[in-house]
Amino acid sequence: MRKGGEIRPFRRLAAMALLLTAAFILSWLEMLLSLPMPIPGIKIGLANIAILFTLYYLDGMAALTVLTGRLVLSALLFGNAAALLFSAAGGFLSFAVMCIGQRLFRRHLITVSILGGVFHNIGQLAAASAVLCTPLWWYLPYLIIGGIAAGAFNGWLVGRILRCKAFSDTKKSADKSFMPHEGE
Numbered sequence: 001m002r003k004g005g006e007i008r009p010f011r012r013l014a015a016m017a018l019l020l021t022a023a024f025i026l027s028w029l030e031m032l033l034s035l036p037m038p039i040p041g042i043k044i045g046l047a048n049i050a051i052l053f054t055l056y057y058l059d060g061m062a063a064l065t066v067l068t069g070r071l072v073l074s075a076l077l078f079g080n081a082a083a084l085l086f087s088a089a090g091g092f093l094s095f096a097v098m099c100i101g102q103r104l105f106r107r108h109l110i111t112v113s114i115l116g117g118v119f120h121n122i123g124q125l126a127a128a129s130a131v132l133c134t135p136l137w138w139y140l141p142y143l144i145i146g147g148i149a150a151g152a153f154n155g156w157l158v159g160r161i162l163r164c165k166a167f168s169d170t171k172k173s174a175d176k177s178f179m180p181h182e183g184e
Contacts, residue, residue, distance in 0.1 A: 016054070016062050023050035023070040031078060042146035045117060045154060047074075051091075052098065052113055052158045060099050067091055085131070086124045093123030109162075113155025117147035 026046035047070055055063040071091055075084035097119040101112040121143035129136045 012058065012062070015058060016065060019050050019054045019058075019062075020066045020069045020073075023047045023066055024073050026050060027070060027074050028078070039142045039146055042143065043150070045120065045150045048094070048113070048116060048120070048150075049154050049158055049161075051095065052109070052116065052154060053161060055098060055102060055112075056109065056158065056162060060102075063099075064095060067095055082131070086127050089127035090120040090122075090124035093126075094120035109159045110152055110155035113158065114148050114151035117149075117151025117154065118144055119147070121147045 024047070026049060030043055030046045050070075051063050051067050054066045071084065071087050074087065075081075079087070094116040098112050098116040101115045105111045122140070125136055125140060125143060
């Protein structure tokens with residue numbers, strides 16, 4: 001729970017359920033839309049919008065719960081064991097780096113999101129290299145560029161969502177230091 005503000009347990013549980021639903025739907029939409037990208041394998045990472053929002057609006061434990069729930073639901077309904085392995089490798093590495101980044105750059109939401117996007121790609125590339133027993137690191141520069149672009153967009157979007165009056169009114173008594181800089 002964030003310092004200075006408190007969310008009642010049932011309200012917190014309801015928020016987490018809604019955020020898990022949002023993450024799952026965004027993941028599903030991204031799978032359906034399959035936007036053409038200049039570099040194969042690059043995605044926007046729409047589900048990360050819900051994870052990043054949860055990290056900043058609630059806390060790390062809630063974000064980890066939403067991430068884990070989304071990974072399991074997506075694997076059960078859309079994927080297979082390999083898809084779960086790659087998603088989990090990228091998702092958990094990204095989550096760990098975003099948690100560290102949030103502590104270091106608390107108000108720099110876009111920076112934290114970019115770190116998450118880059119490390120998600122690194123985690124997936126490491127998993128693919130391990131499974132295929134083939135070094136794929138030559139692809140890393142392209143994935144870093146994609147992670148920076150997706151992370152910047154997602155971070156910008158989450159920053160705008162957090163500044164919405166609906167969210168700031170529900171947290172009037174909360175510490176506003178979590179809010180990202182206006183310039184980001």
